[in-house]
Amino acid sequence: xxxxxxxxLKKINNEVNTLKFEGKPESLFAPIDYILELGGKRxxxxxxxxxxxxxxxxxxxxxxxxxxxxxxxxxxxxxxxxMDRADKRRGKPTVHIKWDDNTAVLSGDAMLIESYKEIAKTxxxxxxxxxxxxxxxxTEICCGQQLDMEFEKRLDVSIAEYLEMIRLKTAxxxxxxxxxxxxxxxxxxxxxxxxxDFGINIGLAFQLMDDLLDVYGDPATFGxxxxxxxLCNKKxxxxxxxxxxxxxxDQLLDWINKIDFDETEKIKAVTSxxxxxxxxxxxxDIIHAxxxxxxxxxxxxxxxxxxxxxxxxxxxxxxxxxx
Amino acid sequence: xxxxxxxxLKKINNEVNTLKFEGKPESLFAPIDYILELGGKRxxxxxxxxxxxxxxxxxxxxxxxxxxxxxxxxxxxxxxxxMDRADKRRGKPTVHIKWDDNTAVLSGDAMLIESYKEIAKTxxxxxxxxxxxxxxxxTEICCGQQLDMEFEKRLDVSIAEYLEMIRLKTAxxxxxxxxxxxxxxxxxxxxxxxxxDFGINIGLAFQLMDDLLDVYGDPATFGxxxxxxxLCNKKxxxxxxxxxxxxxxDQLLDWINKIDFDETEKIKAVTSxxxxxxxxxxxxDIIHAxxxxxxxxxxxxxxxxxxxxxxxxxxxxxxxxxx
Numbered sequence: 001x002x003x004x005x006x007x008x009l010k011k012i013n014n015e016v017n018t019l020k021f022e023g024k025p026e027s028l029f030a031p032i033d034y035i036l037e038l039g040g041k042r043x044x045x046x047x048x049x050x051x052x053x054x055x056x057x058x059x060x061x062x063x064x065x066x067x068x069x070x071x072x073x074x075x076x077x078x079x080x081x082x083m084d085r086a087d088k089r090r091g092k093p094t095v096h097i098k099w100d101d102n103t104a105v106l107s108g109d110a111m112l113i114e115s116y117k118e119i120a121k122t123x124x125x126x127x128x129x130x131x132x133x134x135x136x137x138x139t140e141i142c143c144g145q146q147l148d149m150e151f152e153k154r155l156d157v158s159i160a161e162y163l164e165m166i167r168l169k170t171a172x173x174x175x176x177x178x179x180x181x182x183x184x185x186x187x188x189x190x191x192x193x194x195x196x197d198f199g200i201n202i203g204l205a206f207q208l209m210d211d212l213l214d215v216y217g218d219p220a221t222f223g224x225x226x227x228x229x230x231l232c233n234k235k236x237x238x239x240x241x242x243x244x245x246x247x248x249x250d251q252l253l254d255w256i257n258k259i260d261f262d263e264t265e266k267i268k269a270v271t272s273x274x275x276x277x278x279x280x281x282x283x284x285d286i287i288h289a290x291x292x293x294x295x296x297x298x299x300x301x302x303x304x305x306x307x308x309x310x311x312x313x314x315x316x317x318x319x320x321x322x323x
Numbered sequence: 324x325x326x327x328x329x330x331x332l333k334k335i336n337n338e339v340n341t342l343k344f345e346g347k348p349e350s351l352f353a354p355i356d357y358i359l360e361l362g363g364k365r366x367x368x369x370x371x372x373x374x375x376x377x378x379x380x381x382x383x384x385x386x387x388x389x390x391x392x393x394x395x396x397x398x399x400x401x402x403x404x405x406m407d408r409a410d411k412r413r414g415k416p417t418v419h420i421k422w423d424d425n426t427a428v429l430s431g432d433a434m435l436i437e438s439y440k441e442i443a444k445t446x447x448x449x450x451x452x453x454x455x456x457x458x459x460x461x462t463e464i465c466c467g468q469q470l471d472m473e474f475e476k477r478l479d480v481s482i483a484e485y486l487e488m489i490r491l492k493t494a495x496x497x498x499x500x501x502x503x504x505x506x507x508x509x510x511x512x513x514x515x516x517x518x519x520d521f522g523i524n525i526g527l528a529f530q531l532m533d534d535l536l537d538v539y540g541d542p543a544t545f546g547x548x549x550x551x552x553x554l555c556n557k558k559x560x561x562x563x564x565x566x567x568x569x570x571x572x573d574q575l576l577d578w579i580n581k582i583d584f585d586e587t588e589k590i591k592a593v594t595s596x597x598x599x600x601x602x603x604x605x606x607x608d609i610i611h612a613x614x615x616x617x618x619x620x621x622x623x624x625x626x627x628x629x630x631x632x633x634x635x636x637x638x639x640x641x642x643x644x645x646x
Contacts (some may be wrong), residue, residue: 025470028465079429079432102406105402105406106468109402109432109465110465113458113461113462113465116454117462120451120455139346139433139436142432143348143351146350146351
């Protein structure tokens with residue numbers, strides 16, 4: 001049977017909630033429970049289970065892969081927040097704030113190991129392939145984070161460099177989730193590859209959508225303050241594109257380099273630079289192009305069109321979301 | 324054929340030296356090459372290969388496990404040095420000093436992933452078991468480091484707690500190396516378990532020997548300054564034992580709590596507290612007891628006595644070393 005997106009999400013949320021890392025010493029494991037309980041969209045584990053479900057009905061067997069990928073994703077958030085000195089995650093104190101830096105380092109390490117423990121539960125027949133893709137992806141995500149940190153110190157990042165960074169930091173894990181789910185269900189290599197490429201393109205669109213919502217989202221539903229990226233001069237598609245326009249570059253650089261400023265004023269001014277360049281539309285067009293490219297890969301997957309409906313709708317919902 | 328300890332060590336050093344993590348971004352991978360090039364005794368990978376060689380001659384096949392364990396060990400050093408704010412490792416600047424804290428976090432993460440990539444090369448037939456032991460051990464080592472950090476803030480650590488901490492932080496990886504090597508060669512469960520217990524006991528003896536050498540080692544051959552542990556009030560078997568003697572406790576606490584002191588004087592004074600309690604002999608006796616217990620487990624391993632000669636001598640050399 002084909003499970004709906006909401007069935008799978010409910011299942012994943014249940015599974016994540018029953019994970020309890022209650023070992024001793026408590027200070028090592030409590031942060032793992034804490035960050036996993038902060039919630040999130042659970043997009044990656046849902047994709048893994050839905051890809052598996054394209055081929056097989058016994059989705060229980062795909063749960064360890066899904067959980068491994070979700071634990072891994074939360075490990076990257078934990079260590080990234082430490083490296084970025086972020087105080088909040090989903091409105092709550094980050095682990096290094098609630099505990100301390102050393103706890104964040106070591107609990108993160110323990111989480112990375114836990115993610116491998118879940119992946120290791122994969123059917124031995126498919127384990128070598130799934131494990132290999134998982135590790136390759138994990139390394140890519142480290143590369144993405146390193147590039148992201150390096151880009152923060154530069155003002156000449158090209159759009160191509162930026163897209164490669166978000167491919168590594170965000171998109172590959174969506175691709176990996178889909179491909180691992182498919183492989184664990186015994187899919188063909190071609191299908192697994194198409195699902196991976198579907199994930200990459202949806203992932204790129206997803207991250208570009210994040211950049212867009214941070215400036216143009218609806219304050220009532222966005223959940224975070226609109227303009228957060230502008231205030232901290234975060235490299236986004238919008239900022240990088242604006243820096244490449246000779247007429248807006250200096251004006252934007254002025255705001256980036258200002259140390260004392262009124263926050264509302266900076267958000268308003270930078271947004272109007274983006275407005276003048278019509279970047280809301282440019283972004284939306286690029287997001288739509290990646291979405292279409294992703295769907296074209298999904299179309300290549302050799303299962304009934306009807307079976308792919310839930311994945312198609314999930315992709316669409318990620319890119320028409322308002323938070 | 325039975326490879327000698329020095330054959331295996333040469334082989335391992337060659338293999339470690341040909342590992343090159345030269346990916347992009349360079350700042351992510353260069354620290355991995357750096358820490359692996361700092362050297363070390365390579366005890367753990369040698370144990371893995373020697374355990375394999377008890378059963379099979381084609382030791383090439385055990386190299387990935389050996390490398391995975393050595394990379395993992397160096398990952399723990401990298402992150403531990405960061406958490407302990409250690410400036411030097413084998414006489415060279417630590418990664419967070421040579422680069423920065425974020426590089427140490429992220430390169431360490433990448434190294435942990437690399438260690439899994441090596442372990443993943445295990446013969447698929449033995450992979451689930453080897454992978455499971457590797458992950459269990461990795462978690463135990465995180466627990467050991469967390470306990471170690473917690474103990475630094477306490478003055479009432481019992482000897483039993485200390486021994487459990489060093490079991491987790493040091494001994495289990497020696498046991499894991501031996502057991503993984505044996506399992507990958509198709510050994511019986513009983514033999515794999517005996518080799519694990521041999522490793523645990525030799526590992527405990529090895530760490531207690533470290534504590535002992537730091538105070539009573541020969542300055543000419545020790546490599547580090549004698550008394551380093553005393554200067555930084557490190558929890559060691561010697562300190563914990565002395566703190567349990569009512570007549571030496573207050574005197575030792577005075578030195579531990581002193582902020583301004585002459586280094587040579589502190590080392591001399593604390594060493595003479597240990598001398599009065601005859602702790603050099605007590606330590607040596609306990610080390611010898613663990614060594615004997617380890618050898619008893621090695622004797623249980625059902626291969627020819629002659630085949631176990633090299634492992635026996637390696638164990639002996641670790642506990643009669645002077646550096």
